Amino acid sequence: MNAPATSRWFRFNLWMHRWASLVATLPFLVLCVTGSVLIFHDEIDQAMGVVPVAQNAEAATARPLAESVANVMATHPGQRVLSVGIDADEHPGVLLVSTAPAGDHDFTRAVASFTDLATAKPLGTKDLDKTFTGILLDLHARWFLGPLGELIGALVALLVLLSLLSGLVVYAPYVKKIAFGVLRRGRGSRLLQLDLHNFIGAVVLGWALVVGITGFLLGFGTVALGVWQHTELAAVQAQYGHATPVEGQPKVDVDHVWHAALAAAPAGWHVVSTIWPDTNFSAPSHYTVLLGGAKGLEERLYRVALVNAATGNVDTVRQLPFYLKAILVSQPLHFGDYGGLALKILWSACAWLTLFITGNGAWLWWSRRRRRVSREEVPA
Amino acid sequence: MIRLGVVSRTLLLALVSAAGIVGMLLADGLGDVFFFLLAALPLLAGGWSLYAVRRNGVVQRR
Secondary structure, three states: OOOOOOOHHHHHHHHHHHHHHHHHHHHHHHHHHHHHHHOOHHHHHHHOOOOOOOOOOOOOOOOOHHHHHHHHHHOOOOEEEEEEEEOOOOOOOEEEEEEEEOOOOOOOOOEEEEEEOOOOOEEEEEOHHHOHHHHHHHHHHHOOOOHHHHHHHHHHHHHHHHHHHHHHHHHHHHHHHEOOOOOOOOOOHHHHHHHHHHHHHHHHHHHHHHHHHHHHHHOOHHHHHHHHHHHHHHHHHHHOOOOOOOOOOOOOOHHHHHHHHHHHOOOOOEEEEEEOOOOOOOOOOEEEEEEEOOOHHHHOOOEEEEEEOOOOOEEEEEEOOHHHHHHHHHHHHHHOOOOHHHHHHHHHHHHHHHHHHHHHHHHHHHHHHHHHHHHHHOOO | OOOOOHHHHHHHHHHHHHHHHHHHHHOOOHHHHHHHHHHHHHHHHHHHHHHHHHHHOOOEOO
16 A cells, blocks of 8 residues: 555555545535435424334234225225235334235335334325435435446445555555644645645544445446346245136235244244235246344344245245345444434434545546646746 | 554454444443444544654654
């Protein structure tokens, strides 16, 4: 790392740091602003009433899930159920039922309906993509461009990673002259901004590496899901191709599926979501049940149980492939929403500091260029 | 005693911070607090350096 300031390695890294950063400046500014809002998506959604609150969240007994589903379907003619899910930590006592126009197999046109688990009564319907945080997430993760936008996000993350690593090489000769923490005030705004750029860059390096690497991985989320659908899920669908496909309402109801999957899961695990048969995430004859662990990493690394919709038997429980596990773990590490308010504040501070050095880095380049141009224009 | 250069120290702080961020995902309870402090260590070290430089005056190496 300690290359002399005149070596080819140093000059290559200086070039890389300058151009990777400049190309990424505008998209990265958008990512920093939207990302720092999305850190608080739970609090914002709660304040805006995106997910209704159950009045009987503490009730010991709950109505059958099938009753909730039937009540939602009664108010959504011409629709089919895609999935149901419970988030007991964030939204206790509430069941989320995803529906889409009959004949749809994916979640593109899905809307979310909520019911009170204790009474099975509908609490309202929302298109989660059209909420404030839903729109911000679409901009942050997909640039409103769908899967192509995700890949653009991965490219921006790659540029940021290149900028960070080359910046560390560029930083080495500088820090030999200027001690860490020194801000040269009163010697011109350029020197002060350069000191701030290097000082803050060193302070947020670890955080920025984590967010950059996870952002890069998340950019391949849809691609990875597609690979899983066309390999492992396709193999399962072929394996159970002889089973009777479901036509209309499955014979086995969701409560039976829920309990059967729980019984097949390791102790302490819970059902996160149940996907109906004949979707892009399930076989025509089987429910797909996502199971989550109790704490730590297990909470994020789902297992998938396939429950036969005709017999109610759990035919298989599988782990997700490593590439989907990497993307699932990347999600919390990117958004910093897993460690309470203290971590969210740390995440916001790092995001705003990174936002500052992105802008001030572009200003440093522009001011140096302006000075050079004006020197060349003045005759000697 | 091994003396690390400033760049190595910066890199080490960054890796400690990244380890703290990942550790918080894995740990619960007291472990959470420990890993949070690791995650925030570069900010704390930066704040301390700013304070020390202001107290002792500007230090220029060359």
